[in-house]
Amino acid sequence: MKIQLLSYLLLLCCGTLFAQQKQFKVLHATTKKPVSNAHVYKDLVLIAVTAKNGTFILNQEALSGTYNVQAFGFETISFEVDKNSLIQLIYIAPAPEVLSEVIVQSALNPIILQKEATAINIVNSDDFSRTDGTNVLESFNNVPGIYVNQGALNTNKINIRGIGARSQYSTNRIQAYFDGIPLTSAEGELTLDDFDQETIEEIEITKGPTSSRYGAGLGGAIHLYSKKNVSEGTQAELSTQLGSFNTQKHVAIASYSTAKSSINAAFTRLTSDGYRENGSYTRRSALVSGNFEAGKTGKISYLANLTRLKAFIPSSINATDFMNNPEAAAFTWKKAQGYESYDRGLLGASYSNKIIENFTNSTSVFVSFRDAYEPRPFDILKENTTSIGARTLFNLTTDILKVPSDASFGAGYYKEYYSTATYENLYEEVPNQGSLQGVGLSNNEQDRSYANFFGQIHLHFTKKWNFEVGFNVNTTRYSLTDLFDGDEVNQTGNYRFETVFSPRIGTSYQIATGKNVYVSVSQGFSTPTVAETLTPEGQINTDLKPEMGINYEIGFKGNWLRNTLYTELSVYSIQIDNLLVAQRTAEDQYIGINAGKTNHNGIEFLSSYHFRTANGISIKPYLSTAFNFFEFEAFTTNDKDFSGNKLPGVPEYTMNLGVDVVSESCAAFWVTFRSVGRIPLDDANSLYSENYQLVNLKASYPITLLDNLKLTIYGGINNVFDEKYASSILTNAVGFGGQLPRYYYPGNPRNYYGGLQVHYIF
Template sequence: MFLLVLISAEQVVSQNFEGKVINAATAEPVINARIENPATGTIVFSDDAGNFEITIEDFPAMLSISGIGFENLEVEILNAEHHGVFYLSPSLENLSEVIITSTAIPGRLQDLPASVSLVSASDLKRGDNTNLVEKFNNVPGMYVNQGALNTNKINIRGIGARSQYSTNRIQSYFDGIPLTTAEGELTLDDIDPENLDRIEVIKGPTSSVYGAGLGGSVNLFSALPKSLKTEAAFKSQVGSFNTRKNVVRAVHATTNAAIHANYSELTSDGYRDNGEYDRQSAVINARLQTSEENSLSLLATFTKLKAYIPSSLNEDDFLNNPQSANGNWEAARGYESYDRGMLGASYLHNFSENFSNTTSVYLSFRDAYEPRPFDILKEERVSAGARTRFNLELLVFKLPSQVSFGAEYYNEWYNGATFENLFREYEDQGSVMGQRLSGNEQDRNYSNFFGQMNLELSEKWMLEAGFNINSTQYSLNDLYAQDEIDQSGDYRFDLIFSPRVGTTYEVSPGKNFYGTISHGFSTPTVAETLTPEGLINTGLQPETGINYELGFKGNWLENRLYTEFSAYSIRIEDLLVAQRVAEDQYVGLNAGKTIHNGLEFLVNYNFNLTPGISAKPYLNAAFNFFEFDEFVNNDQDFSGNKLPGVPKSTLNLGLNLESDLGLDLFAGYRAVGKIPLNDANSGYSEKYQLVNLKASWSFDILRDLGVNFYAGINNVFDEHYAASVLTNAVGFGGAAPRYYYPGNPRNYYGGVQLNYIF
């Protein structure tokens, strides 16, 4: 009877708890996830659908959930009825196991026949976190010209290097919401790194997935809590040039919902004259598991910016007076200011285990005002669109395969006007608005239809093929009749078909070779299609290119060492050239062809120095052989010359040391080669080397209150260098051309962050 009573009591107390483990990046079930009850030592594994069942004796109870390639998750189970879905986030430290979600069909990084780079959450924490785009300089094949906090140009494998003042020819999305305008321009420097979990960069033409992305795509993913908790955090940072940054963050997560809210403000006087910067930004994102088959994601952002512009310098001022601003920009107190926001929602529905759909809708706006020495620009932009994608797993010729297909529509309304700047008539007052000089209204839209199939030819060999069909059109309504030039008109580009084919082969476990051929394009902006007479140049063609690439991805030393190598050749035709016809006017023309040949490699290594200290060194480099194949401009033949605006080579070397005591150290070294300044290659910027250091210490003051102190030095050896160059600069009125934007000298920063878990 005593034994029967004990058995009955055990049955009463012990209960079976059921749950499901989901990949937080793809919403697919995690197979063979390990679920452990530390109190009893019981261990079970999830099945093919991600489901599991485990015995729990006493509630509440803690469960530890883990999986290969995922970050560990600790969850508190309140009672047996506390059924829920548990999300595991891919570990970005184990690169080969990371699931890439920005491709048409999500897959492991190592299995993708494409060059994809990751900027992880730990990568984002390196440095002072005042400028997001600076992080891309650590990605092989990318280079950022940094003129100021608000003056940046990104190029991927040389695509976009000849842009004058902004980034173009690169597609970018924030949680699936387009950041690139309908004209192809991109601004990322006003996004706070504090809001991001990771960034996925696909290098080379990505038109088969995203349409007009000749250079590649940059996909940002917002931060969501990775464990079930409620937390509030405050961060305050100060630095050289009177730079200050404050961040307030709150997160809350349950088994079926998660929300993240972040507010930040950043101000700085800047190293150079007329370089003040003031930005406030807020982000709210959430995810709700509405049922076992469905989930809803929401994103809302708002940014308010006012940033003065010191502009570029000639060689003499760059060498002898680098902290100065250009005289006209300083006299006009030139700056840019805008309010920018976006709102988006994405809904995932699983029709079955093998068939799903993700549909996103979004709305964004930008209201801008920019006084320049030559005029004052006022702009308004409102954009809206939708994107839907179906993913299906099936058998094709009895071979396992995955199919993705869908469509995207994007519409943008734009209103712009310029006015006289009377700053010369009102001395020491800065910019003063005069009469209207121009005004126009534009309606721009494009549609993409895309599809892709992945076919598993064998356990080791996979074939991938995809395509995109793009339709782009715009209408221009000239609202300014006083100049007697009517620029109104409609224009539609021919349908563009962009195919892609790739293959990957596993030569041994953890070691894959891949090859790919892909097509890309970029359409001219409205301004580029206007002739000097103000008429639409209907003969202007989109810039197109084909990328040929071979590469290798491999794990070594029991997955502690990860390596990548790629060799590529991009052939660009109908090269779009911005021909400068006045100080503030550029006219586009198709002037020739370029060849972008390059080599890239990456090495990441994780190991333990001692039982309590881990080391994470990395090395990556890019060697660029970019030149004009055929290029004749203004009767000058530049064929065979090097492409301006791109360094000959870049090298990054770094080391992270992390200890169980909470003390972390980072040291980074960057070497940048010479950069041609113009198409004629008559001048080059000097090569330079930078060393950056950072140390941080995290510990708990109380059980639920943690603190992190950190400090760092940028440009340790006070290198004098050009952080950005203005390609093909022209000196007007006999003035020397202004090619250079000086980089910051040695500078310091430090801060503190408090985290409280409720």
């Protein structure tokens, strides 16, 4: 009887003890692996340290208020106790300055950035914090080797290592994805300015030919990842921002997360009158993303994005207006009140599952649409696009000839239905009324599809030496159906490009702790757009070939001074054959031709240093720079030989340096400096844009009103010294009717902005 009473007493005591405790688990935000030796603080007092499995326990009397989690190589985060969860999960992300610890999510085989034998740069919250947030592409200019032409909020053109510089008005020859869902159209066109940085966790940019991994991407690949919840519970955020040119941005974000699921929703409205005439802009967008567990080893993720845009177009201007009247719009665009408008949607879902212990699969399906209307001085364009696709990827961890290895293989299919029609623009017949639609000029349907089959193997010969080899097989075909019966030209036809095999080989070696060198050789390609394949007579040019490029690269990635200093250096050479050139046939009309070869040789350097002062202030200076030696190896067009000339549209160099200063209270100050070299304006190198320098300032100050309510006030100045510069260039512009050629898009003069952000944790 005494033994039974003693047993009951012990059980009661243990039950009371357990009831007074709660268990927590700290996990890596990307890999979901436990983080050991993480320190948990409350009111600057250390109260727990995580075990090897990432867990720690707090007593019931301590379960109130806000806690901080700190771990070497990770960002410090705050969390509130969720009393409804049995084991509360806490996700912490690698600190931006310790890039060597970042896991490359876009790699076919997940790998630490430092061990990846590829030039990959990360754009994250640090980069977003330095800008005014009106255009996510502004952060791309901090990446060495990338130059973004920003003609307006809706007129942006990205070139990576000079590839894409000859595009007239938009980005092409770059593959892009949002949470694994393709953003690049089947024709290779890309628009990223629809997305807001408030909804993005990070962006991974792979530079150079990447066809062995992602298909037709001669310039590279860009992967956007939606923002994830780092702790369980419900949160809401409201922000409003006002700036020069009557620019306004309003954002509402809500999120809910548990141990097994999460959902994030965001709505953004951005409006601006613009610095230039005919430059008003209105964009509304909504994004919903999330995930939930499916079975014991499965996970389903989903994404939905909707955008509605109406943006007027000031277009490019000539040198005289650029110097004397930069706020003016091009005469015909102003008179026609030209603009673009569209509704765009993207829906996708993916299922990830562990089939067996070392064998996993991830399969994604998606559908997207775009309904567009664009009145231009020379005609009115209507477009309608619907795309569907799927991609599946298998990963296997095994030994190959007793060598530890990671193998991946899979396939992707993409089908796009595109219809386009043009109409007369009668704006000259109705003065001061803007564009007026007239009779039809063309009506076409275009269908394009491509299939990719890919594979890659990582061999880990030793802990220091990694070797990878991969390939991609691509088939691309398209058809054109001419539905216009107002002329005698019939453009109907089918075409299929030859199957392209794109190999890749690379290796990295750890020469010392935290320091790796790598060498890689990869091939890439880009197929012509349907517009580029049409001759002036409206027939398909069946002799046109895809551009082909080979990238040779050697680089270094390393940490110094106990991981406080990170550096990257890469030297590369890209040779492109069958160069596709947009040859002008009228003021705003072009055809594509294969005109020769180009050499893209360059040097890129990146460095960031992070230290703390005695009073706890975090200071992070950084530098990124690129030196570009891009030229035509062999290029003849219209009986003119431009061989040996510099490639137009690319600056001779770019340099970005700055410093981020953050106090213990999270008050912050940012200073950025950008220097851009001269840019050749035409193939003959007869004209160059002037080099320019920009200085931007920004500051923010947080105010904690309650334990779960935080207010942040911020403001900034762009172009502090009011530099006059060309923010974008239209290469090979030609003046018609005695007019000067319109090469220049003027950059914004000195401008100001300020905002207020409210964050609440329920």
